[in-house]
Amino acid sequence: MHTCLSSLSLQNKVVDVDNLKVKLQIWDTAGQERFRSVTHAYYRDAQALLLLYDITSKPSFDNIRAWLTEIHEYAQKDVVIMLLGNKADMAAERVVKTEDGERLAKEYGVPFMETSAKTGVNVELAFLAIAKELKHRATQQPNEPKFQIHDYIESQKQKTGCCGM
Numbered sequence: 021m022h023t024c025l026s027s028l029s030l031q032n033k034v035v036d037v038d039n040l041k042v043k044l045q046i047w048d049t050a051g052q053e054r055f056r057s058v059t060h061a062y063y064r065d066a067q068a069l070l071l072l073y074d075i076t077s078k079p080s081f082d083n084i085r086a087w088l089t090e091i092h093e094y095a096q097k098d099v100v101i102m103l104l105g106n107k108a109d110m111a112a113e114r115v116v117k118t119e120d121g122e123r124l125a126k127e128y129g130v131p132f133m134e135t136s137a138k139t140g141v142n143v144e145l146a147f148l149a150i151a152k153e154l155k156h157r158a159t160q161q162p163n164e165p166k167f168q169i170h171d172y173i174e175s176q177k178q179k180t181g182c183c184g185m
């Protein structure tokens with residue numbers, strides 16, 4: 021991996037939202053600076069953006085601000101953004117506190133949770149929350165209350181931090 025365009029990979033994921041199948045087309049841009057001109061073209065039209073950092077890497081966390089600024093400039097105005105602190109299972113190597121992720125997310129008004137691609141903690145939830153938000157937008161009736169993605173995530177997320185989940 022990690023050479024040229026192989027860093028821009030595509031996957032489909034189907035999520036079941038209240039008996040409706042929502043197909044998510046997921047582009048993984050790997051966040052590399054040299055691909056910015058290429059990645060613009062992809063996230064410009066994206067309906068949702070998942071920003072991942074690695075809780076064992078301070079530089080990966082510090083990069084997030086640049087991405088948030090970038091997104092503000094180039095992405096759709098109503099794009100669904102979510103901040104994810106990945107590798108939550110690696111408690112012993114943690115260098116980014118859960119509170120730091122929470123603070124940054126609050127500053128930018130985006131939902132936040134810690135995930136682990138290894139144990140699966142909060143991974144399905146991240147995709148489900150996005151699928152629910154997009155489904156609500158697509159099918160919303162005028163009098164129906166808006167889907168509250170922040171509240172949904174807060175009520176469903178598994179806490180990480182101390183227990184190496």
Ligand SMILES: Nc1nc2c(ncn2[C@@H]2O[C@H](COP(=O)(O)OP(=O)(O)OP(=O)(O)O)[C@@H](O)[C@H]2O)c(=O)[nH]1
Pocket residue numbers: 022027050051106107108109110135136137138139
């Ligand atoms: N323990 C643990 N390892 C993980 C987790 N997520 C990814 N990894 C490992 O971290 C390494 C990098 O994973 P990638 O998916 O290539 O990460 P990436 O950020 O896309 O890497 P780049 O393409 O270099 O930007 C691999 O060895 C993964 O197995 C996680 O949640 N927990």
